[in-house]
Amino acid sequence: MEGTKRLLLGRALRSDALGETLLRKRVALPVFASDPLSSVAYAPGEVLLILSIAGLSAYHNSVWITVAVVVLMLTVVASYRQTVQAYPNGGGAYEVVSSNFGRRAGLTVGGALLVDYVLTVAVSVSAGVDNLGSAAHFVERNEVLCALAVIAVLMLMNLRGVKESGTLFAIPTYAFVVGVLGTVAWGGFRALVLDDTMRAPTADYDIVPEQTDLAGFAMAFLLLRAFSSGCAALTGVEAISNGVPAFRQPKGRNAASTLALMGGVAATMFLGVMTLALHTDVRLAEDPARDLLIGGEPAGSGYHQDPVIAQVGAAVFGSGSVAFVFLTTATALILFLAANTAYNGFPVLGSILAQDRYLPRQLHTRGDRLAFSNGIVFLTFLAALLVVAFQADVNRLIQLYIVGVFVSFTFSQSGMVRHWNRVLGQERDPAARRRVHRARALNGFGAALCVLVLVIVLVTKFSHGAWVSIVGMAVFYAVMTGIRSHYDRVAEELALDVPEEELGVRPSQVHAVVLVSKIHKPTLRALSYAKLLRSDSLVAVTIAVDPVAAAELKAEWRHRHLDVPLKVLDAPYREITQPFIRFVKKLRKAHPHDVVSVIIPEYVVGHWYEAILHNQSALRLKARLLLTPGVTVTSVPWQLDSAEAARERARRRHPLDAPGAVRRGAGHRGRNGDRHREQRPGPRP
Template identity: 35%
Template sequence: MLSTFKRFLIGRPLKSTDLGDQKLNKRKALAILSSDALSSVAYGTEQILLVLVTVSTAAFWYSLPIAIGVLFLLAALILSYRQIIFSYPNGGGAYVVSRENLGENAGLIAGGSLLVDYILTVAVSVSAGTDAITSAFPILHEHTVLIAVIFVLMITILNLRGLTESASILAYPVYLFVIALTLLILVGLYNIITGETPPAVNAEIGTPVHGITLFILLRAFASGCSALTGVEAISNAIPNFKDPGPNNAAKTLMLMGALLAVLFTGITYLAYSYGISPSETETVVSQIAAQTFGRNFMYYFIQATTALILVLAANTGFSAFPLLACNLAKDKYFSRIFMIRGDRLGYSNGILTLGFASILLIIIFRAHTEHLIPLYAVGVFIPFTLSQTGMILKWFREKPKGWLPKLITNLIGAIITFIVLLILIITKFEQIWSVFIFVPAMVYIFHRIKNHYMDVGEQLRLKQDHEAIKIEGNVFVVPVAGITKVVENSINYATSLSDQVIAVYVSFDREEEKAFEEKWEKWQPEVRLVTLHSHYRSLITPLTKFIDTIEHKAREANYQVTVLIPQFITKKSWHNLLHNQSSLLIRAYLLYKRNVAVATIPFRFKK
């Protein structure tokens, strides 16, 4: 039944040879890897206005020069990540660049920041998508968290079905969103040119604003930089592209940058021209659409596509997180379970981990986008800065042909991203301080994980001077609870392998103990029985003490002790609830005993 349900949810298993068919062309890659960056248009402008409105609505004209600054940074990042794509064609992005050029800890900081960022990508995107829905249907406001959680579950299942299938589904809402916002911007500009918008709704550009400070402007700029989240995803996912991977990834990156620049600039200009103010109950895009078209079909079309891309932008995290987790696992910094491909050839453990973590964040922050975005932005700009700095050192060290323009490009990118990171830290420290605890903690965990794998490797490695200890024989210890077919099955198996078989019975009552010894003597006189009396009705304590004694004596004679546990298997799983499962308890405890082998002999019931 569970297997049938699993097949229904994620589809039939794919052969390993089908992996090539899971690669993405540019059209699908733009949909699946750019949805996060493109969707940030829906809240990037709003984040700028939320800061400026603390001064007054007269300060809204500053959103235009701030947007130009964001575009300049976008251009620097696009050119920088294009160089990373060709320099590191196997993917890995900021993690690989930082590790190879700045050292192990820098790479782990970048990797840890990106893992957090991808979790926040899902939480922020879904929360923002939910905001778009509740803006159109205010009655749903009180169910925001539930709606967001349901969306995460849906996207998780979609990604478990495979990369190409999720990309095929994603392509439609992404391109519909681009078309919808392009129409909104064009019609909005037409309205402005023809004078159909209310005149002088905002202060003119250059108007002095009382109370505006450099600190507020920098804070607004840092908030607007949230529109740049997701730019790095393509450089992390080069292995997902069809050949030639680097060329296709670079073209997809440039196209994404162009679309992002046009949409972000257009929405910011319309918001200024229309005199839009941020609202708790309605998004900026919703207000622009309502003023442009009225609350008709086009309005709901724009809201629907915006909600869709915001929700599905989470897919960027689902595409990049499993790949980054896999890269960390290959380098022994993360659990090896993240290297395992699932039935549909995706890294399903990474997908499930990301889904669970993002749902947890949504519940903790009550799906409030404005509380998540500062964490989101700083999680992006730490690896941004590290990767640009790493590329600078790479060009200095290697000095390939034409290296100077490349170095200048990365130098500009590094300076700007570092400045933005400082602005974020200074202006939003009360909202992002947890990053300075969480990221170092992750780096520490990464080191502990690698130390564990190194210790395991050292203990498993066969050395040239290694001499294996020869086992002279085997002593079987069989815990018994009575004289039954289950016990008989186990005793027969043990005696077929060794003549050193000891049956152990733990009693809680002296009379029962004596009666059992008499029955055993008549039933299995050739097999030694040891009875242990438990004064405190404990099964494990007397049994393990006895096994310790046997193991100590056996080790001196180079004998192996094997505890053979009889266990019956019920026909139906719910029948297990009707039995005490003492065999499972014994096995779980003994697995951690040194030099003791544990084996289970099953006896299956037919009814």
């Protein structure tokens, strides 16, 4: 099993190798910007599809919609460049909003971003499968299966680490950028210099409008809906601000430079493709089988409608040419790899939320390849669930898109305005104040623009599926609030508010090793138990998964004058089991005729969902220790308040066999006390 894991993921990396995994700007661009760059493949088509409802006469409005989208994109990019320099520790909109508006607003943005990242994977992969389906009939018949396979491959690639996945994705990303910019440049040269006639494959087709004679409010609503669909070009812009810690030093400056490059390239490609689409007379219809007329007749169910970028490529280079094949191949690849933006944004944001105790602690842990492995797997599960639920249908999934993006944009830019207001209150240098005034004006303009777009998106897309995104944001908010409440409740319950003596019990003689993670009631209880065992040796052991936390633990240990020696074990691969097993075996070898008793403080919870949040590392460690000769394992349980519910259930089921509670030195033994001896610390005081 371990050999297969190493084959798929590569060798484990030490914690001190983290600096080697940080990204140069040329690698960071494909890692974090594949989503906004790839949106050029479908955002122009979304604009034309909506306008086609009113027929070809509405196509001329796409010029103003394109300009509005480009202005919005450049404004948001410029605003986020200030964000990454003001908040270089990552977290992006979540960090900005939490710092300036408080926990609830921060959680709202965090939930919005998590929903958007899940949708990014589902939409990008489904769009890639849809594009590939036009050339491969097997893919067309098995879209859901193929989408799940692609998501699994993306998961494995990202589990290998950010740097390796970035290197793998760099070639197709840059190939797509070269292909699109080359198309725009050659198309512009042919149109402006050579004065060639370029016609899209659908240029001679006609469109039957679904709604005729639109005017006034109805036409305005249609234009706003087309604009909101075109705003899909902005998805993923915020990923760089969330992933600043992955950049090399100076992190803020490198992230800002990457953002500027991404914004300039994405805006140029979007503007160029839309201009060529109008110049070559591209025709798209929401229901091409019925509404697209070829020679006066409906296209029929067998017609496959090519996306805008493919039609533009055919018009500029000629269908079947080498340049055309290069462009379409790069487009299909970038649509698959666009999900990589989410695979780098979601785990980092999940780690920050977990560090703030809003998500399970496991999401804050780096895997043996120094990637946030649990976050990657969690994102894969959610995206796969969405693909199955919506049958990999791009048209249905894309309606859920954008809402979360503009919720985060709006809150983030508003938070930056408050940030600059605070800076102005402290800054006295006139030149610095002028810079802050300019920055505040830019963020204020961005906030106003984003709140306007958010309202437009909610109004025009709510009934088309945007409500699902809002429900998803509410679910994430509720879950994160519940997790934080639980962790806060447990921390308060375990706080050191009673004398150490009240936590102790008196056991027998052994060589005792107490596993310590932090100093709280369960730890002191376990130490008291081990200290009174009349052991030949007694040592407390902690594993330095986080060197900073280990140093803080040692300092507190000295401050409290605990009379048990503390041994700190190095964990270069951030895994507690192997270092601890090696230590126990070494102790066993030094005392071959004695018994080593490992004492582990353990929470006792009353609900299944609490078990997910606690004791996972202890369970893995105990499973290994039980296989080690000459070693016994003693769990010193500390029953949380919620465990009372489990005791009540046990009493109702088996009144004479309820578990005896050893809680804060009080309780009674059930009639099967001997059977549970390993879980009981010893006689009650």
